[in-house]
Amino acid sequence: MTEQSLHRRRFLLGGAAVGAGALLTACTSNEAPAQNNAANVANAGANSQPGTPVTIGFSAPAADHGWMAAITKNARAQAQKFSEVTLNATEGTNDVNQQISQVETLINAKVNVLVILPFDGKALTAVGQQAMDAGIQVINLDRVFDTPLAYRTWIGGDNYRMGVNAGNYIAQQMKAKNIASPVIGEVAGIDSLPLTQERSKGFKDALARQGFQVGPRVSAQFTPESGEQQTSNLLQSASKLDALWNHDDDQGVGVIAAINNANRKNFLMVGGAGSKNAMNLIKSDAEPLKATVLYSPSMASSAISLARLLGQGKGAGDFAEHEIPAEITTYSAVVTKENVDKYMDVGFDS
Template sequence: MSARPSGGLRRSLLGTATVLSCTALLAVAGCTSNTPAPAENAPAQSAPAAGGGSGNDAPGDKVTIGFSAPSADHGWIAAITDNAKKVAAENPDVELKVAAGTNDVNLQISQVETFINDKVDAIVILPFDGAALTTVAKKAMDAGIPVINVDREFSDPNAARVTVLGDNYGMGVSAGQYICTQLQGKTDAVVAEIAGIDSLPLTQDRSKGFKDALSKCGLSVNNRVAADFTVEGGEKATSNLLQAAPKIDAIWNHDDDQGVGVLAAIKNANRSEFMMVGGAGSANAMRDIQSGTGVLKATVIYPSTQGADGIKLARLLVQKKGLGDLPEVEVPRKVQLYAPVVTKDNVDQYLGTAFES
């Protein structure tokens, strides 16, 4: 994720999670001595996968889904809602009721209560505050309406049928492992970190993953500053970092939205002796990586398609389908998405699902 608390605390699929693929599984029947061989060029026979996987993308019974998320006041949150709408539009059996984005906890609670009163079939919610929305989410579950919790967990796991999460610790690990490969054998390398807001668990998780990964190749964080997930905060924190560290070999910036300011500060300081890794996976960061002309060489994905994943999962739940590529009959309780590293070599694979900062 790209995260901001007061502006819509973000955390972190790119595209639709692979676990949501609904490709039918083909079962090939073996011949026995009592079974005649099939005629030459006869069409292959297929069998449905356990869990109703076969044909899961085919339109089914109408599903009405209520959707609520924080205000789209920056790129990652805007993409969450946009991607949810896009997936709903691609499924003719889905009617999506989208509540106005809000950073007012009481208003978001009221929105969920409206969905309950309207007797929607399912609710997909990225709560502004997971703990504050727990009671009303539990109320929906008690009313028989499955809740899909996106990105920010409720304080009671029984308040959601499914939780879709990014991997903040995994982001740090991916960034650290990439830097280790790029600085291989350089044990005296100077590594810097530009974090988000230190009081947030997501920032703490990212930093811990980064530290743990670096330690495995004999490196550590030599210089660290915290910003606030904004362009302005990123520029100010980076300016301070560059003044304090006359030599740097690699920087990990937690968030591509604040990365706009980070890169501005680097340009203003006329520094280019290091490589930089971003976080969240914005389109502008990926285009910069694609050009290969600046210090930004990679970014670590925190999927902005989690809301879209929630819509797909809600549809499957209501229609009593499983995930087409899994033998499991039911949709899982928790889906945690991967944090891949995007470089110039694979950027084309991810750019189409990236968000604009």
């Protein structure tokens, strides 16, 4: 996401809005019963029942690492839960022109709704708008298009909040250990990407609010190989380290390998995204990895559910509004040993 779009993403989907229905009582006088002006829930209990058949077109980048593979896997699994949903999924590609062509094929096939996670949001904006102009509603998944005219609903993660929550957790742990001036390292993702910049900014801001700062920092490529190489460099340059945040659990496989190779386990590590591998390590409590901050590919499951509702003209269950929201930001929960079992179901394979 761009910095401009980040501010528009601050809508966090919290608790459901529950409206109270009118209480009907027997009336023996001539007085009219008092009116209840509370908003009635528009869709309570109606969404789980099979409805109008819906064909959903799905397009995403190539499943070349664990998180992206889980996006497509989750989308397919969620579609199978609904007997009236047909999923028309294209083969994942990192070629922008090929993805545009695939989406155009889905438009020509007249699918009811499209779910698109673009390889490049800017590059696929025009084809998203083309679908909307053709009367096909679009769910824009995570990587945002340049204009809201290209989608009906956006759903995705909060990169800035991910950094904030990682920073807050580390600051809390440092204070609990009475470490006044901790050395806090960072293994970022690809620095040229806005998502990495937003994560790093959130991390820096959260630490600054607690009187701390980011120390040794390297940038990897979201791969285990780059994670291992860059973490080795960081460890060689930092003889003392109290805490480390790694942005991505896929590259975290290499980060942990570098830590083990250097025999450096006397510090706290926090991961990012929420892989099953990371959660198992957190649960075992045998490694420096003590927490991971979610950026869960379960958002793809939710995108399919939203597409189904759009195709059937339904709103979000238990919401007072008759339409689903225009924007939904998933929350970056901090997964620790204390709550890991709660989140294992959304963990993905690294």
